[in-house]
Amino acid sequence: LLRAPAPAVIATVFLINLRHVLYSAALAPHVRRVPAWQNALIGAELTDETFAIAAGHLRGNRQARAPWLFGLNVTAQATWVAATALGTLVGHALPDTQALGLDFALASMFAALLMMQVAGRPHARVAVAVAAIGALVAVGAALVVPSSWAVILAALFAATAGALLEGRRLAAPRRGLP
Amino acid sequence: VTDVRAAVLWVIVGSGLVTVVPRVAPLALLSRVALPPALARWLGYVPVAVLAALLAQAVALPGGHPALPPHNLGALAILPALAVAARTRSLIATVVVGVAAMAALRLLVR
Numbered sequence: 500l501l502r503a504p505a506p507a508v509i510a511t512v513f514l515i516n517l518r519h520v521l522y523s524a525a526l527a528p529h530v531r532r533v534p535a536w537q538n539a540l541i542g543a544e545l546t547d548e549t550f551a552i553a554a555g556h557l558r559g560n561r562q563a564r565a566p567w568l569f570g571l572n573v574t575a576q577a578t579w580v581a582a583t584a585l586g587t588l589v590g591h592a593l594p595d596t597q598a599l600g601l602d603f604a605l606a607s608m609f610a611a612l613l614m615m616q617v618a619g620r621p622h623a624r625v626a627v628a629v630a631a632i633g634a635l636v637a638v639g640a641a642l643v644v645p646s647s648w649a650v651i652l653a654a655l656f657a658a659t660a661g662a663l664l665e666g667r668r669l670a671a672p673r674r675g676l677p
Numbered sequence: 678v679t680d681v682r683a684a685v686l687w688v689i690v691g692s693g694l695v696t697v698v699p700r701v702a703p704l705a706l707l708s709r710v711a712l713p714p715a716l717a718r719w720l721g722y723v724p725v726a727v728l729a730a731l732l733a734q735a736v737a738l739p740g741g742h743p744a745l746p747p748h749n750l751g752a753l754a755i756l757p758a759l760a761v762a763a764r765t766r767s768l769i770a771t772v773v774v775g776v777a778a779m780a781a782l783r784l785l786v787r
Binding site for chain 2: 505506508509512513515516517518519520521522523524525526527528530531533535538539541542543544545547550551552554557567568597598599600601602603604605606607608609610611612614615616617618620625626629630631632633634635636637638641642646649650653654656657661662666
């Protein structure tokens with residue numbers, strides 16, 4: 500790390516973090532009633548996991564309460580720090596964490612949050628299509644570019660497809676209505 | 678020696694900035710303005726797209742490389758997890774079933 504020039508290191512860190520622009524933008528319509536300085540603190544603690552849980556909580560046009568978001572962020576960070584400390588102290592006593600399947604907890608959590616997102620939507624079929632496109636682009640693109648960029652590409656492609664599909668449905672004349 | 682330390686300081690400050698600004702700026706700015714309906718609709722699909730992307734990468738690319746069963750047990754363990762998620766919509770039930778399925782598969786395949 501120290502041998503790489505500083506601009507190259509900073510540029511790499513930036514590209515790894517770029518997907519949080521999308522997370523932050525997607526949460527913005529839900530925090531209109533929260534003061535700007537609190538929004539800044541809430542944004543500073545965004546992670547993949549806290550965004551996923553917040554987005555699940557804020558479906559539709561729901562407005563977030565600042566204490567709920569701070570509680571989410573502080574709980575996530577405190578759990579991270581406490582679990583890291585615990586692992587450092589007593590981790591060697593655990594035989595084989597892989598055998599316990601604990602490494603699969605994150606994927607399972609994403610599965611549950613995705614299911615809740617898709618199920619709770621007015622345009623459920625559009626949401627299913629968006630999920631399928633997002634999954635395909637994320638895996639396909641990750642074979643060529645770093646996986647964090649692949650998430651950005653997947654989000655851009657799939658959300659655009661979703662907005663276009665929903666727009667077309669809204670524009671289409673409804674049969675059976677006068 | 679001073680040069681190296683200055684470079685390290687720049688890396689820390691710069692990395693900090695490019696970590697915080699992408700997280701804070703959109704949330705702080707876009708929450709203050711009325712978004713055009715098309716953009717709001719687009720942003721509404723970002724969570725679904727991102728969750729599907731993260732899940733697909735976690736399942737299809739274990740350790741960062743594409744793999745199929747039996748070298749990728751996650752691709753099998755995710756099926757009961759998705760079934761429980763669809764039925765119960767419960768976060769904790771889904772995680773418990775997913776982790777248990779993974780442990781059971783590793784026990785069987787080993």
